[in-house]
Amino acid sequence: MVERTHRALAQVWIDFESALLKVPMIERLVGQRLRMEDYQRLLFNLRQQVIEGSRWISRASSSLSPANEELRSLFVRHSAAEHRDFRLLEQDYVAAGGKIEDIQSGQKNIGSEALSAFMYHAASNPDPLGLLGAMFIIEGLGNRMAGPWAASIRQQLDLPEEAVRFLSYHGENDSEHLDMFEDAVRLAVTGPDRDGNAVSADIVRHAKIVARLYRLQLEELGNV
Structure with a gap:
C-alpha cells in the first residue's frame, strides 16, 4: 500500500515538473533569460503564500484525532520548522533590490489565494490525512528544485x-x-481501523490539486 502510494505520487510529480517548465517565468529561468524583475516578483509572491504555510499545518494538526497522535506530532514539528521562512523571503527581496515595505504590504495573487483557501479548507476537515499529498508537492519543490x-x-x-x-x-x-513525509505516509495508510486504499487515493488527489494550484500561482507572475 505504501509503495503503491509513492508510485502514484511519483507520477503526479513527473506531470507537475513537466507542466512547470511551460510557465513563462520558469521557462526564462531554465533558459538562462531570467530578469531581475522576474526574481523580485517571485520572492514577492512566494512571501504572501509562505507566510500562511505554518498556519495551515497547525490547523491540520489540530484537526487530527487522538488516533493519529504520531501524525499530529510530525505536523507540529513541521510547522515549527517553517514558521519563520517568510522572513528569509523578505531579506532576499531587499538584497535583490526591493523595498521591505513593499513586500510586507503585498497581497496574494489569484493562484496564491486559491492555494491558501484550499489548504485551510482541507486542514479544517476531520483527520485531514490527504494533506500529506500537498506536503509532497511543496516539499518536493524545495528538495528537487530550490537548490538548482x-x-x-x-x-x-x-x-x-x-x-x-x-x-x-x-x-x-x-x-x-521528505524523510518525515515518508514516515507520515506509512502511518496514514497503515493505521488501524481505516481504509488504507481510501487514504492513499485522498493523498494522491490532494497532490494533484496542489500541483495545479501551485502552478497557477506561478503563472500569475505574468507573461511579460
Whole structure:
C-alpha cells in the first residue's frame, strides 16, 4: 500500500515538473533569460503564500484525532520548522533590490489565494490525512528544485549569496522534510481501523490539486 502510494505520487510529480517548465517565468529561468524583475516578483509572491504555510499545518494538526497522535506530532514539528521562512523571503527581496515595505504590504495573487483557501479548507476537515499529498508537492519543490534554482539565479543575475537564502535553505534542508513525509505516509495508510486504499487515493488527489494550484500561482507572475 505504501509503495503503491509513492508510485502514484511519483507520477503526479513527473506531470507537475513537466507542466512547470511551460510557465513563462520558469521557462526564462531554465533558459538562462531570467530578469531581475522576474526574481523580485517571485520572492514577492512566494512571501504572501509562505507566510500562511505554518498556519495551515497547525490547523491540520489540530484537526487530527487522538488516533493519529504520531501524525499530529510530525505536523507540529513541521510547522515549527517553517514558521519563520517568510522572513528569509523578505531579506532576499531587499538584497535583490526591493523595498521591505513593499513586500510586507503585498497581497496574494489569484493562484496564491486559491492555494491558501484550499489548504485551510482541507486542514479544517476531520483527520485531514490527504494533506500529506500537498506536503509532497511543496516539499518536493524545495528538495528537487530550490537548490538548482538558487545557483542558476545567482549566476544569471550576479547576486550575492544573501539574496537567495530562502531557496538555498530549502534546497539543503527539505530532504529531511521528505524523510518525515515518508514516515507520515506509512502511518496514514497503515493505521488501524481505516481504509488504507481510501487514504492513499485522498493523498494522491490532494497532490494533484496542489500541483495545479501551485502552478497557477506561478503563472500569475505574468507573461511579460
